[in-house]
Amino acid sequence: MSTSYQIASIPGDGIGPEVVSATIQVVEKLAKTLGTFQINFTHIPWGTNYYKEHGRYLSEDALTTLRKYDAGLFGAVGDPDVPDHISLWGLLLAIRGPLQLYANVRPVRTFPGTKCPLNTATGGIDWMLVRENSEGEYSGQGGRSHVGQPWEAATEVAIFTRVGIERIIRFAFETAQSRPRKHLTVVTKSNSMRNGMVLWDEIAASVAKDFPDVTWDKMLVDAMTVRMVWKPESIDTIVGTNLHMDILSDLAAALAGSIGIAPSSNLDPTRKNPSLFEPVHGSAFDIIGKGIANPVGTFWSAAEMLTWLGEKDASAKLMQCIENVCAAGILTPDLGGSSSTQGVVDAVCSEIEKLK
């Protein structure tokens, strides 16, 4: 008897449908080949087309719908016809916050087939980025007043709560603890931001006491960019706010080789809600329909999903197959290769075939 997982597949906009359909092929092939688990993907049509038809990005009962699944696999959101702040708050941010997927986890490492642009990273890069995913700069408060006057004022209110900070820092310490080097860097900007950022520092110092086997340091977000460039080997796990880690995770993926392969897990560590897995890249409208979207970020996200669901062995095998294909130079044009999306899918499926 094998476990059967129900996955909500939300391809979304742009190249989202291309990379999600590529990933479903690969994961279904993996399940069939290994025979150790079963997996069913249910298509959910939320995205800009849905919005154009229904006037909203998500169905009214979206959260209830999602809770019927064990996890979600998400493609991308963003369409030239709709301002980004409408589409993102309508879809992605309307899930991350309300479902309390408060831990966004982004592993970054040098990967076969990608080139590292740093000549300081001779030992390679292997970082684990943990992003607070439910509050802070993404709390959504703020507004505009005196519109059109010279003294028009617009605010963006970042709200940090003790609960919100405590749980993400604890999660990050646990993450660091599970890694060989057991080191955590807590990123803030507590020299210029005197409230929420100082609270982060205080809570980090207090949570650290529960993890005597984890070494940790803290760093300002601006200085952290310098460290990533000049001392990549000094970094293991990083935790920071929603905005800081948004920036640092793009930088990290770029420094390691490519944002096209970077995965992202939106986790509810309490497991009360299904977690959502998505590539870091966006909807990439410039290459839509050309069949050349890089599916590796979504493959890797699906592997993270399998780990989260408890299928560690299947996940590791999938990663090995993906890495073999990349190492063999079967790459999409963004990585300097000449393969199509389907070409990469087929190559990964052949690798999976060998697992039999």
Next chain:
Amino acid sequence: MSTSYQIASIPGDGIGPEVVSATIQVVEKLAKTLGTFQINFTHIPWGTNYYKEHGRYLSEDALTTLRKYDAGLFGAVGDPDVPDHISLWGLLLAIRGPLQLYANVRPVRTFPGTKCPLNTATGGIDWMLVRENSEGEYSGQGGRSHVGQPWEAATEVAIFTRVGIERIIRFAFETAQSRPRKHLTVVTKSNSMRNGMVLWDEIAASVAKDFPDVTWDKMLVDAMTVRMVWKPESIDTIVGTNLHMDILSDLAAALAGSIGIAPSSNLDPTRKNPSLFEPVHGSAFDIIGKGIANPVGTFWSAAEMLTWLGEKDASAKLMQCIENVCAAGILTPDLGGSSSTQGVVDAVCSEIEKLK
């Protein structure tokens, strides 16, 4: 008859006094050698020692005092004895905002003697970073409530005004216009921040109409880090918010070679107030008193000051002398050299001597 400039010298904390005194030697030598202008530095003791004695970082009449000078040369602020948010808001941020030094200008380029860590930057780096320096995330509003409760909330309120955005974007377009490539990138995060960031986008589009000879594009701050790493040659001038450019300017300096040489000008483009020039690096307490602090960031800041004061020719000559010394490998240990601070000063003074 030559113009005589009165400069407020504010060495501040840590290695501030070492790099400022080094710079005064060099600039005085330059003035004496060229004979085309005169310059007097007046020492102002603000900083953590002053704070320990007087309970405040600045004297009560600090703004009035500063207004007596043509410009200020600042070292660093920050001391292990005082929380950073106290020292920075007490000193540096208490000048930048209140004096309305709203344009922070940070040139970044590959410099003789430093190594570029990027193997994508084969053509070298030559960027001009313009940072909004008076509002946004550094408005200083926000607070903490329900202290100690699990639901404790701490806010950081970013306030953007139409006046504040308009003037910095206009300044940035003018800056781009004065450069050979005439290209500006406006950085925001208007997909997740729906108020101030959207206002930035609107104002950028409207100001751009006044600069038909400047090409421009806009970019999200996270994506901008990727572009800096992978397409450095596509970048010319960048403008963004106080926090975004704080982060991007550290990253830029690191990518170009070293944060130890990076200069920063806090300008009041209306010239109602004296502008303040400072190296980007901080107080670096770990090397205080060792005589090895890198003075190049402060030299370069002083050269920017001379340009701002109208001494373009003297400024260019000073830069040439500094570059010659760096190219000759006379470098402090942070750049892989073995020279002392005074060694670099002496070498630059010998170069200046040759200008006679």
